[in-house]
Amino acid sequence: MDRADRDAPEQPRAPRPRGTVRVGRIADSDVLVSGSWFLVAGLIAVVLAPRIEQVQPGLGAGKYVAGLAFAVLLYLSVLLHEASHAVAARHYGYRVTSITLHFLGGMTAVETEARRPRDELVIAVVGPLTSIAVGIGAVGLWFVTPDGLLRMAVEALAGANILVGVLNLVPGLPLDGGRVMKAGVWRLTGDPLRGAIAAGWSGRVVAVLSLGWPLLLAAVLDTQPRLLDFVLAGVVAAFLWTGASAVIANARLRQRLPRLAARPLARRVALVPADVSVAEAVRRAQEQEAGGIVTVAPDGSPVGIVSEAALARMPVDRRPWAAVSTVARTLEAGLRLPVDVAGEELIDALRRRPAAEYLLVGADGAPYGVLTAGDLDQALRADDR
Numbered sequence: 001m002d003r004a005d006r007d008a009p010e011q012p013r014a015p016r017p018r019g020t021v022r023v024g025r026i027a028d029s030d031v032l033v034s035g036s037w038f039l040v041a042g043l044i045a046v047v048l049a050p051r052i053e054q055v056q057p058g059l060g061a062g063k064y065v066a067g068l069a070f071a072v073l074l075y076l077s078v079l080l081h082e083a084s085h086a087v088a089a090r091h092y093g094y095r096v097t098s099i100t101l102h103f104l105g106g107m108t109a110v111e112t113e114a115r116r117p118r119d120e121l122v123i124a125v126v127g128p129l130t131s132i133a134v135g136i137g138a139v140g141l142w143f144v145t146p147d148g149l150l151r152m153a154v155e156a157l158a159g160a161n162i163l164v165g166v167l168n169l170v171p172g173l174p175l176d177g178g179r180v181m182k183a184g185v186w187r188l189t190g191d192p193l194r195g196a197i198a199a200g201w202s203g204r205v206v207a208v209l210s211l212g213w214p215l216l217l218a219a220v221l222d223t224q225p226r227l228l229d230f231v232l233a234g235v236v237a238a239f240l241w242t243g244a245s246a247v248i249a250n251a252r253l254r255q256r257l258p259r260l261a262a263r264p265l266a267r268r269v270a271l272v273p274a275d276v277s278v279a280e281a282v283r284r285a286q287e288q289e290a291g292g293i294v295t296v297a298p299d300g301s302p303v304g305i306v307s308e309a310a311l312a313r314m315p316v317d318r319r320p321w322a323a324v325s326t327v328a329r330t331l332e333a334g335l336r337l338p339v340d341v342a343g344e345e346l347i348d349a350l351r352r353r354p355a356a357e358y359l360l361v362g363a364d365g366a367p368y369g370v371l372t373a374g375d376l377d378q379a380l381r382a383d384d385r
């Protein structure tokens, strides 16, 4: 897509994901806060309350308010990190769909993949660099802040941001450092998918290693490892493993896409009038050795496509009495695909209008065959070997 297209004003705004609240806009995109965040903000307030009581006794319930203020401050710095990704993406002409703050930090969704390794590198690296800069700034501030709650906040801000910045530079997807690694491999090999797979595998290694983090921490501090640390490490490891695996699966799929085409997967189609019985339609399909049934209007134009699932659900003894149109789905625009559709375009078409069966039509609009999602899925898997 070219730039003018992307910036077209009639572009619909991305739908807001369930369970999120919109709090504002940055770099032309919505800033969302997920429901899980509120839970964690509450948790932070409860966990911090005794420490706040220590630093500033006598606040009463106010210590929870102070704890919440801490949580908000902390996530404002996460927002700065995400905003830097968004601004960099915008700078290179990518449309940012949304910035979401959730319990493990934040996420910036960009509409399309980076087109150049340099874009990928810069968009990824500005996030951790921003966090580290905020952390260093907070360290500077710490020296001039008087003892008390404010100093405690500045201290937490410094520690959290330096930690977030440094950990995010670890080279494994889905971390920012993983995207830096992907950009590097992409630059070296000229292949973004290879970059993604390498950084995805690295991410899986990081996920496994992160499980050992509590042991390392205990060894360094010379204490017993705590159960809570193992739970936290488990959550982080699962998050990293899932993200890395999704990246690898997606890259593998895209590697196979150029070889994927609709035409060779087309099943022979039987055209039957919409008012014949299901039994008769099935008989004709068998007679013609067809793998799909399309219903046609009296003028011969296709109107519906028989759903294999609906057909299978209909008891055999009812089939002579029910019209085939009762097991057919109306052929809307998204269910007719040109027979020569292939690769990414094919996948995009299926994503836009998910269905089990599609009608493939020739250049003249005449029915060519039926494409089933099952056949397509199998073709993708068969290529795996």
Ligand SMILES: [Zn+2]
Residues within 6 Å of the ligand: 081, 082, 085, 127, 128, 168, 176
């Ligand atoms: Zn980031």
